[in-house]
Structure formats: structure tokens, C-alpha cells
Amino acid sequence: MSDQQMCPGCKTTKYSNRNMRLMVNVCGHTLCENCVNVYFVRGSGECRQCHMILRKNNFRDQIFEDAEVEKDTDIRKKVLKDFNKMEDDFATLKDYNDYLEQVETMIFNLTNGIDVEQTRLEIESYRKENQDIIRRNKLKKSHDEELIERLLEEEREVRQFTQQQIIEEEELVQKEKQKQKNELINDLMFSKLPAEHIIRTHRQDITSIEKNIEKKAKPLQIPTQISSKFVPGTFMRQERFVAPRVETGSLYSYTPLHLENRGPIPPEFSNLASLKYLAHIRVEDKCERAGGFQSNVACYRALQDSFCGLFL
Numbered sequence: 001m002s003d004q005q006m007c008p009g010c011k012t013t014k015y016s017n018r019n020m021r022l023m024v025n026v027c028g029h030t031l032c033e034n035c036v037n038v039y040f041v042r043g044s045g046e047c048r049q050c051h052m053i054l055r056k057n058n059f060r061d062q063i064f065e066d067a068e069v070e071k072d073t074d075i076r077k078k079v080l081k082d083f084n085k086m087e088d089d090f091a092t093l094k095d096y097n098d099y100l101e102q103v104e105t106m107i108f109n110l111t112n113g114i115d116v117e118q119t120r121l122e123i124e125s126y127r128k129e130n131q132d133i134i135r136r137n138k139l140k141k142s143h144d145e146e147l148i149e150r151l152l153e154e155e156r157e158v159r160q161f162t163q164q165q166i167i168e169e170e171e172l173v174q175k176e177k178q179k180q181k182n183e184l185i186n187d188l189m190f191s192k193l194p195a196e197h198i199i200r201t202h203r204q205d206i207t208s209i210e211k212n213i214e215k216k217a218k219p220l221q222i223p224t225q226i227s228s229k230f231v232p233g234t235f236m237r238q239e240r241f242v243a244p245r246v247e248t249g250s251l252y253s254y255t256p257l258h259l260e261n262r263g264p265i266p267p268e269f270s271n272l273a274s275l276k277y278l279a280h281i282r283v284e285d286k287c288e289r290a291g292g293f294q295s296n297v298a299c300y301r302a303l304q305d306s307f308c309g310l311f312l
Contacts, residue, residue: 005065009035009048022062027052028071028111030062072111079107082127084137173210180206266307269300277303 005022006013009031012020021033029049031039039045040056047054064070083103090096109119127134184202188195272278273296281295 007032007035009039023059024062024067024070024074025054025058025060026071026074027054028067028074030067030070031059068111072107075110076107079103079110079123082123082130082134084134086137086140089133089137176209177206180209264307264310266300266303269296272296272299272303 007020007022007030012032012034014020022030023033023036024030025047027047027050029047031048035048036056036059039048040054040059043057044053044055046052062070064073080103083099083106085096085099087093087096090099106119106123109115180202184198187193187198187202191198267275267277277299278296281299284293284295
């Protein structure tokens with residue numbers, strides 16, 4: 001929600017009150033929660049902008065920043081509850097498109113206040129004439145939603161089962177590594193063989209064990225009660241699961257980068273005249289010398305600035 005949104009009743013903005021909740025009613029105009037409780041204390045009252053009689057229990061939280069979009073969405077939901085015909089209910093595609101255009105025209109008229117009474121009469125007339133079709137499509141839609149919900153639930157079960165298999169594979173790998181680590185410690189403590197030989201042998205054993213685990217990785221097994229009724233998705237097409245291999249080694253050590261950016265060392269101040277750096281420098285006059293200006297000092301500073309930028 002934008003900080004510039006403002007309640008038309010108390011003029012409070014989201015910027016001044018972060019906890020402000022804007023609410024909207026059937027007319028599409030907004031009020032904050034505090035104004036709703038004040039203006040509609042008796043349960044009903046007039047809208048502050050369009051003066052439509054509203055009920056307090058019809059107010060809901062505003063979802064969209066634009067109130068017109070909120071109003072259009074609310075009206076669309078109500079209209080589509082009755083105008084719920086499918087493409088299969090029409091003989092031709094043109095008839096279905098004409099039906100959709102009629103529905104959009106009604107929604108547009110109700111949203112923008114065009115022939116509202118006439119549009120409501122048309123909706124009421126359609127509801128009475130097509131009660132059986134409306135009821136049948138509602139039942140059909142509920143069956144489809146139930147099927148989709150069932151498939152989603154089965155997909156969640158498959159995902160949980162897959163995650164459980166991954167966890168079991170990871171636990172198996174960790175147990176095997178811990179076992180090898182304990183054996184390495186025991187061999188280093190009690191074996192008479194050289195430490196280098198023991199460490200090299202255990203590294204070879206760990207490598208061979210990891211290879212065996214990868215070879216013995218079982219294909220992803222889906223329970224019968226799930227796989228018999230679930231249509232596999234993309235993640236179900238994998239043939240087998242291999243536990244991810246975690247590379248272990250020495251920790252990374254940061255080495256700061258040394259960059260020489262000071263440039264070459266400029267000549268000494270006492271050598272400026274002997275090196276002929278002052279050959280083309282204007283000599284200061286008496287007034288400048290009295291003010292503290294010396295040409296060799298200015299030359300030395302210029303040389304330092306120029307040498308400072310000479311580096312690779």
C-alpha cells in the first residue's frame with residue numbers, strides 16, 4: 001500500500017500512521033477502520049462520497065491501491081456467480097464470445113454507474129430464467145475444485161515423501177562419515193603404523209564408500225496409495241535419487257590484495273635545482289616572496305602530485 005493513500009474521512013495517510021487499515025464497501029469508496037467504527041456505529045449509514053446507504057458488515061480490507069479496481073473486482077465476483085456458463089453450453093464459439101461480451105458490458109455498467117437499474121433488472125431476469133443451468137454449473141465447478149484440491153493434496157504427499165527419502169539418504173551418509181572418523185581416531189591412537197599411511201588409507205576408504213552409496217542409491221519409490229491416483233509432474237520423472245555429495249576440505253583463508261598505488265618516489269626538495277626542475281619555473285618577485293610564496297615549493301608540490309599518479 002502506498003504511503004500517499006489517504007482516508008477521505010479523517011485525512012490520515014499511510015505515511016503518518018503505519019497501522020492504518022483502509023476498508024472498502026460495495027460502492028468502491030474507502031474509509032479507514034477508525035472512521036468506519038465512528039460513522040457506522042449504528043450498523044448502517046451514508047457513504048461520505050457518493051451518499052449511498054451502506055452496511056457496516058459489508059466493509060472489508062482494501063486489497064488494491066486503486067479503489068476502482070477494488071470495486072470492479074467485487075462486482076465481477078458477484079456477477080460471475082450467476083453468469084457461470086461454460087463454452088460447452090453454447091453451440092458455436094461466436095455465441096460464447098457474445099455471451100462473454102454481454103457479461104463484460106454488465107460489469108462495466110455497474111462499475112461506472114451506467115444504466116445501473118436496467119442492468120440489475122437484466123441480471124435478475126437472467127437468474128430467474130436460468131436457475132437450473134446456474135445450479136448445475138455451480139455443482140460442476142465444485143466437483144472440479146474438489147478434484148484439483150485432491151490432486152494438490154496428493155502432490156503435497158509425494159513432495160513430503162520425497163523430502164523424507166532425501167533426509168534418510170543424508171543421514172546414512174553422515175552416519176557413515178562419523179563412523180569412518182571414529183575409526184580414524186582409534187587407528188591414530190592405538191595403531192603402530194605411520195600417521196600418513198593411516199590417513200591415506202582412510203581417505204581411500206571414504207572415497208570407495210561414497211562411490212558405493214551412489215551406486216546403491218535406490219530409485220524414487222512412490223507409495224502405491226499415492227502413485228496409483230496421482231498424475232506425476234516433472235519432478236516425478238527422475239529415475240533415481242542420489243544424495244548430494246558435500247565436498248569437505250580446508251577452510252578458505254583470505255589473503256589481502258597488495259596494490260602499490262603510491263607511484264615512484266619524487267626527487268628530494270634539495271635536488272630540484274641540480275636536476276634542472278626549476279629551469280622553466282617563473283621566479284617569484286619581491287611581493288610574492290614577502291607573502292610567503294616560493295617557486296621551488298610550488299614546483300615540489302606539483303612534482304609530488306604528478307608522481308603520485310604514476311603507478312601500474
